[in-house]
Amino acid sequence: MNRIDQRFAALKQKNQAGFVAFITAGDPDEATSLALMKALPKAGVDIIELGMAFTDPMADGPAIQAADLRALASGITLAKTLNMVREFRKSDSTTPVVLMGYTNPVYRYGFEKFAKDAAQSGADGLIVVDLPPEEDEELRGPAKAAGLHVIRLATPTTDDKRLPVVLKDSGGFLYYVSITGITGAARPDEERVRKAIERIQKSTKLPVAVGFGVKDAESAAAIARTADAVVVGSAIVQQIAELVKKKMPRGQIVEKVSAFVEILTRATHGARGKVAA
Amino acid sequence: MKQAQNLSNSYRQGPDERGHFGLYGGRYVAETLMPLILEVEKAYAAAKADPGFKKELDYYLEHYAGHPSPLYFAERLTKHFGGAKVYFKREELNHTGSHKINNCLGQILLARRMGKKRIIAETGAGQHGVAVATVSALFNLPCTVYMGSVDIERQKPNVFRMRLLGAEVKPALSGSRTLKDAMNEALRDWVTNVDDTFYIIGTAAGPHPYPAMVRDFQSIIGRETRAQLQKAEGRLPDTLVACIGGGSNAIGLFHEFLDDASVKMFGVEAGGHGLKTGKHAASLNGGAPGVLHGNRTYLLQNEDGQITEADSISAGLDYPGIGPEHAYLHDTKRVTYVSATDQEALDAFQLCSKMEGIIPALEPAHALAYVTKIAPALPKDHLLVMNMCGRGDKDIFTVAEKLGMKI
Numbered sequence: 001m002n003r004i005d006q007r008f009a010a011l012k013q014k015n016q017a018g019f020v021a022f023i024t025a026g027d028p029d030e031a032t033s034l035a036l037m038k039a040l041p042k043a044g045v046d047i048i049e050l051g052m053a054f055t056d057p058m059a060d061g062p063a064i065q066a067a068d069l070r071a072l073a074s075g076i077t078l079a080k081t082l083n084m085v086r087e088f089r090k091s092d093s094t095t096p097v098v099l100m101g102y103t104n105p106v107y108r109y110g111f112e113k114f115a116k117d118a119a120q121s122g123a124d125g126l127i128v129v130d131l132p133p134e135e136d137e138e139l140r141g142p143a144k145a146a147g148l149h150v151i152r153l154a155t156p157t158t159d160d161k162r163l164p165v166v167l168k169d170s171g172g173f174l175y176y177v178s179i180t181g182i183t184g185a186a187r188p189d190e191e192r193v194r195k196a197i198e199r200i201q202k203s204t205k206l207p208v209a210v211g212f213g214v215k216d217a218e219s220a221a222a223i224a225r226t227a228d229a230v231v232v233g234s235a236i237v238q239q240i241a242e243l244v245k246k247k248m249p250r251g252q253i254v255e256k257v258s259a260f261v262e263i264l265t266r267a268t269h270g271a272r273g274k275v276a277a
Numbered sequence: 278m279k280q281a282q283n284l285s286n287s288y289r290q291g292p293d294e295r296g297h298f299g300l301y302g303g304r305y306v307a308e309t310l311m312p313l314i315l316e317v318e319k320a321y322a323a324a325k326a327d328p329g330f331k332k333e334l335d336y337y338l339e340h341y342a343g344h345p346s347p348l349y350f351a352e353r354l355t356k357h358f359g360g361a362k363v364y365f366k367r368e369e370l371n372h373t374g375s376h377k378i379n380n381c382l383g384q385i386l387l388a389r390r391m392g393k394k395r396i397i398a399e400t401g402a403g404q405h406g407v408a409v410a411t412v413s414a415l416f417n418l419p420c421t422v423y424m425g426s427v428d429i430e431r432q433k434p435n436v437f438r439m440r441l442l443g444a445e446v447k448p449a450l451s452g453s454r455t456l457k458d459a460m461n462e463a464l465r466d467w468v469t470n471v472d473d474t475f476y477i478i479g480t481a482a483g484p485h486p487y488p489a490m491v492r493d494f495q496s497i498i499g500r501e502t503r504a505q506l507q508k509a510e511g512r513l514p515d516t517l518v519a520c521i522g523g524g525s526n527a528i529g530l531f532h533e534f535l536d537d538a539s540v541k542m543f544g545v546e547a548g549g550h551g552l553k554t555g556k557h558a559a560s561l562n563g564g565a566p567g568v569l570h571g572n573r574t575y576l577l578q579n580e581d582g583q584i585t586e587a588d589s590i591s592a593g594l595d596y597p598g599i600g601p602e603h604a605y606l607h608d609t610k611r612v613t614y615v616s617a618t619d620q621e622a623l624d625a626f627q628l629c630s631k632m633e634g635i636i637p638a639l640e641p642a643h644a645l646a647y648v649t650k651i652a653p654a655l656p657k658d659h660l661l662v663m664n665m666c667g668r669g670d671k672d673i674f675t676v677a678e679k680l681g682m683k684i
Contacts, residue, residue, distance in 0.1 A: 053583075054583065055452060055583045055584045056452065056458075056461055056569060056570075056584050058307070058461050058464045058465065058570070059307035059309065059464075059468065062451060065451050065452070066451075069452070072583060077581045078581055078582070079581075102568075103305055103568040104569055104576070104578065104583075104584070105581060105582035106582070107566075107567055107568050107573075107582065108565075108567060108578065108580070108582030109581075109582065129307050130305045130306055130307055130568065131305060132304060132305070132306060132307075132308060132311050134295060134303075134311075135304060135305055152308070153307065153308040153309075154308060155308050155309045157308075157309060157311075157312040157313070157471055158308060158311075158312065159312065162311070162312060162315075166308065177308070177309060
């Protein structure tokens with residue numbers, strides 16, 4: 001059983017929403033981001049979404065583009081990103097890792113080789129943002145064969161006619177982008193998100209993770225009351241950027257970011273309890 | 278004259294229903310954009326089938342843009358080369374000074390049909406930005422143009438022009454801060470403002486249906502050329518030459534003739550400091566297939582699939598990709614893609630100014646640079662048509678600086 005499925009099954013038993021943390025591999029450098037990756041599960045993170053850096057991440061905002069450029073400047077490559085997952089797996093065999101990125105580096109690496117190597121390194125799922133269902137045939141097959149979930153995105157513009165297209169062949173969870181726009185933009189409206197999740201859940205049994213615009217404990221808890229998982233990326237990456245700017249020693253960056261993440265995971269895991277009370 | 282009878286052997290049938298030209302093209306966009314792209318595709322298909330749309334577009338092309346643009350026999354240059362008869366398709370005489378207006382008129386009429394209330398665009402040299410700002414003024418729609426902050430600096434006259442026309446020019450501050458980053462920013466704007474905004478892409482690239490749609494709107498260049506040369510010489514051209522950045526002026530000229538087997542075609546990429554230096558914008562001759570900005574095509578990239586920066590004296594050619602139909606025509610060898618360096622373009626720029634009294638834009642100066650290489654060796658009855666796709670007023674500052682002159 002794929003680690004993602006295991007994790008969502010366990011969360012369901014606990015009646016908890018999961019917490020998905022995004023960081024870009026190699027931001028601000030390989031060693032620090034590997035240390036951070038290892039620290040995230042201890043801070044309560046359920047699923048790690050590891051960004052595969054790209055020069056032109058069109059669907060992401062300035063925070064994540066800056067993270068990608070920091071990582072690339074430090075010398076990260078796709079092969080090194082997969083190595084990070086391999087290293088991470090040496091000490092953690094249960095936390096699911098989802099690789100997230102854009103088509104071109106994966107295409108250049110070779111779709112088939114990538115799916116095989118990603119699975120062998122210990123990854124559990126793939127999100128390729130600019131590879132919609134209409135174009136992902138070349139990756140989908142090899143990914144499935146390697147035991148990787150292809151995780152797709154749905155947005156407020158994904159209407160009832162289009163939703164089945166997105167859901168077909170998608171696995172792991174459905175990543176619901178809570179606002180139209182780029183990562184790190186405005187905060188989502190809780191009520192609208194709730195309605196959207198209800199609409200999606202009519203069509204699928206897949207867990208629904210909600211991201212884009214979640215910035216603090218309060219917004220994380222709000223999403224956690226209805227979604228199966230909360231995704232936080234830009235806010236974490238923004239922290240890294242600020243600490244790097246302050247020339248904080250690398251060890252302390254890991255500590256500070258973990259502490260920030262822990263606030264969010266606590267809010268997420270405790271959110272449903274609050275409703276019951 | 279006749280089009281290919283066997284459609285399966287035609288080069289003019291692409292793209293397929295999913296927007297692919299062979300391996301290239303497609304719709305590589307985030308899910309947020311997918312419904313928008315599908316909406317544009319549907320609306321464009323409906324407009325294409327509506328004679329009223331064509332009538333309206335033809336009206337503005339004639340009375341506002343100034344079509345048909347002349348096909349001019351460049352007699353002095355022809356004598357100078359001593360070979361092929363050189364004709365210029367004078368697209369630089371269109372309103373706003375380049376072929377860009379053809380596409381902008383088409384797309385803004387489509388945006389109006391779709392009920393969109395706001396226009397966005399990306400621009401490199403500013404020619405497309407000016408054309409978009411122009412049609413937005415004409416149809417009274419608010420317009421935001423994204424432009425790399427590096428380009429804003431080197432194309433000041435066009436930035437001022439856009440602002441005069443009422444457009445907001447927003448600097449793209451990320452990445453290399455040139456055309457590709459302006460396109461990233463425009464795509465980000467579009468996903469954020471999905472309900473009311475229409476994105477007028479300036480070249481025959483991006484997600485389907487843009488490459489096909491932009492080509493269709495630019496195909497007026499080739500259609501007019503066919504009729505005009507028929508009148509002047511009674512036959513087809515032997516050779517067509519056009520510069521290539523994203524490739525909209527070239528596909529506009531070529532598409533009409535793709536199935537006329539006797540017509541040779543050359544697309545001239547920006548060779549920058551020379552292909553061997555790695556500092557150029559020649560995606561086909563110096564790049565590899567990849568995926569960027571919604572389509573699969575040839576891209577300048579490193580071994581790890583990271584996009585590398587293009588380098589050209591011409592801001593309009595300074596883009597690390599190329600339209601997918603050109604990628605297809607390159608692989609099938611129907612069109613030959615060559616390159617001209619910055620220096621060769623500068624030489625051609627000056628030659629054309631002095632010999633024909635036409636100051637070309639630096640973009641078609643690349644095409645002319647290739648013409649200077651091949652025309653002398655061609656027979657005197659060989660008919661060569663070059664697309665003079667833009668005028669050079671915008672480039673005088675760049676050229677003056679290169680020539681060590683102060684304006």
